[in-house]
Amino acid sequence: MNRRNFVKDNVILSGALGLGVTGLFAQNKRMGDHISMAPAQFNLKYAPHLGMFKASAGDDPIDQLNFMADMGFTAFEDNGMKGRSIELQRKMARTMENRGLSMGVFVAHEISWNKPNLTNGDISLREKFLKEIKESIEVAKRINAQWMTVVPGHVDLRLRKGYQTANVVESLKRACALLEPHGLTMVLEPLNFRDHPGLFLTDSPQAYEICKAVDSPSCKILFDIYHQQIQEGNLIPNIDASWEEIAYFQVGDNPGRKEPTTGEINYKNVFEHIHSKGYQGIVGMEHGNSRPGKDGEQAVIEAYKQSDSF
Template sequence: MFKFSANLSTLFQDRPLAERIAAARASGFHAVEMWFPYDVPPARLRDTLLAHGLPMIGINTAPGNVNAGDWGLAADPRRRSAFIESLHEAFEYAQVIGCPNVHVMAGIVDASLSHEAAWDAYRANIDEACGMAARHALTVMIEPLNSVDRPTYLLTKQQQAIALIETLKRPNLKIMLDLFHVQRGEGNLIERMLASLPYAAHIQIADVPGRHEPGTGEINYPKVFEALQSAGWSGWIGAEYFPADGTQAGLGWM
């Protein structure tokens, strides 16, 4: 039996955060995750999670200035100080709320930088992040995003993430395996998923196109779940999709 987590940044968006947690519990989810929880004091979020008996299993580092085009800070060597600050913020927050995994966002390749310079900065920054996270018994997750929706994002391929993990040899460095991004950006979903599975800490799901709930697009999720079961996946599967017609109406897949 699979364990499903509700992503509170995409589901139950018609409610305040505390009510989203309650709704996730009432809807049958056994954990939650979210992108950026930093608008809520960590102690308050911790208490709300405890009140509903749900763990928070994943958060992201802060993305930077989204309005200016940021989507992570690790790929820009000129912003190392801001990146380190984002690590301290995320890891301290994760400790308070009891969250074991932090997705350290790669970021875009700035037009003034070469791809090689961006990758060198990213590799060094992820190595630093793993060292910091290990002191707090936290896992660093990296997530390739598809180049259709994020054409300037640095990390776009599963094989890039696998190669980085094998290069750095950090035991607390894992992939956040987002099946929406795999299908939209690379295709050959089940084969790529199975290749990445040994490196993965977490799986996220949404359908293609539209990034709606499973069953609304081209991905054969019954076959995907069958492959995951055959492979012995026992970790969490995060529902990170934008409901086509309201969260409750779209939960039949689960």
């Protein structure tokens, strides 16, 4: 549904019922005391997640999706989508289609945070990973998703890095053979050493090298600006250097991993830069809220308005 038509139709309906604008405002006030009637007009496709606007929208995932659309967001991401019931997945997909929300990433497989996964060449672990990719293909088709997140797992301290890289590349090539016929893309997410010590994939140049070795449109980079600020900094030059392999962005300010404007990253400049390069993809809001309740949720919306004002 077109948001402008939705608002227009509701204003007309309110007038027909004798409520007028005041009645519509009261209805919005019941939904949340700090909600603006006018949706934001963002330059980029920012994607909130479930729970980010829970105080304003309530517990129900469908109500939360509708709230996101009401606020002007045009995308949504859900790391835990694969674990939700098929009935809920379908219901969420219908809501996203009706409200013009593009589906962002979900996590495609079980991530090994404390032990090797794709790095050590274990055939049984590779087969488990490929089985999970097959399952995720069905989820992606069900929810109209294009991207899914992949993390190769922990380093194997008994193998030199080159061997581990070769093992990862081989597993990803086999996954691409499954994904390519469906036009789906796994995005590799480098994670920072502070929050996730011991993981194999940490840097954007490393992810770029792996994507080049895999050489498939189904294997690209998820450039999480929060992680890469901690891991390597030099954000805009590293984005430029990796650009042709980047398919997805996620954000969070540092320190704290909260909304833009709460930390050291100049998100207005970063957002303007990727927009100027013609980025048409999704920017996942993978962070917490700096303040609780409806006030904190409104602060998140205002932070994105401010950072997107270019």
